[in-house]
Amino acid sequence: MFTILLFIFVLIQNAQLRPTFDAKQHLHTYGFLNTSNPGEKVFKDAIEKFQSVNELPTTGTLDEATIERMKARRCGRPEHVPAFAQTANKWKNSHITYKIFNVSEPFMKTEVKKIFDDSIKVWTDNVNLKISETDSNKADIIIHFTTQDGPYNVLGYAYYPDNGDIFFDKDEDWTLDVSQGAFKTYFGWVAAHELGHSLGLPHTETMQSIMHPYYSTQVIQPSEIDTKTLRTMYGQAIMNNSILCEGTSVDAILDTREPLLVVGEEYWTISDGVLQSGPIRRDVLFPGLPDKIDAAFMVGKRSYFLSDNLFYRFDHDAKPYRLISKKLISVGFDKVPPNIDAAFYHAGATTIYFFKGSKYYALNTRKPSGKRLVVNGKDISSDWPGIPTDVEAVTLTDNSQVLFIKNSKCYMVDLNTRVLLSTENCSTLYNC
């Protein structure tokens, strides 16, 4: 008798541990159904829509892959809502505040703050929006850890402006280590995603976006599509160019799609030959660089920063860019000396030009290693007439002109003829 009772007890326990999954309720909760008790056709259509936005085969039946997806870790906000409800508000002020109300195991407040601040940096890079921490209970965004649906499935929820409050599910098996994110829940994804809602972004159907409703260990930071949306909502960061207009020397120009003018640990963006925005902290995009860099250039989708006797190479596949190597200049670039003043890459000739003091060096990347240095310390004056020694920065512009900067003077040279086309104050470039 006791054995039978025990058996029944175990059955009940198991049933409680594995409740039947209610797909209709799930589709209703996330906005794929208007009712939790739909007719057959409506239910099938809703399943198909769910499968379609989750890039699953659209079978219209509750197959295993579909149920698995429904049970997977995700944000608690519905994604499939009428168009009018998708239009979120935005903050009216360009400076908003946040407060961490509480944290839960295993976190310390400083850890949550660090992840949150890192996420803020990426979200607001080049956006006219400042977010800072406050102790005040009147903070715009208040961060809570609360019980939601227990472990798994819903990881967090956030309100649009001008509420903005964020709720993390305190019952998740959280981790701050993305390499453990398959088994535990990586907090960075949830923080970046919910902050996106707090700033006014709805869900997207793009898997490459941090605003896709489902948890991912692949997309763990806002991508360019996300920050672009935010920039459209709030506008570009307002520029402060005073130190450049006052004559501060520049360190380098990095020739990305929108060239970056680097000064110390900050940069400004350049578009159509004029400074557009900045200063922006460069560690947001290029984490791992030293305080002072000497020169920078791009080769394909990789950027190179030179500092003293080292070069730092970044991969530009995803933001923030990834530091993939740090080596001696003498190892990567034949006999190019350390402490370079400025450098640029000419893709058409597969040649990197380095400038140092009164000399310049040219390195053809197509040639075999050891034979790449086609110009080894020639006088700048002999091949680049009119260009001073000790230049601060150099870059190749779209129209085959080479721009040199020294002491707030901009020198334009024709790349092919090497004729000095103009010498003028950089106030036009600096937008002074």
Ligand SMILES: [Zn+2]
């Ligand atoms: Zn969400």
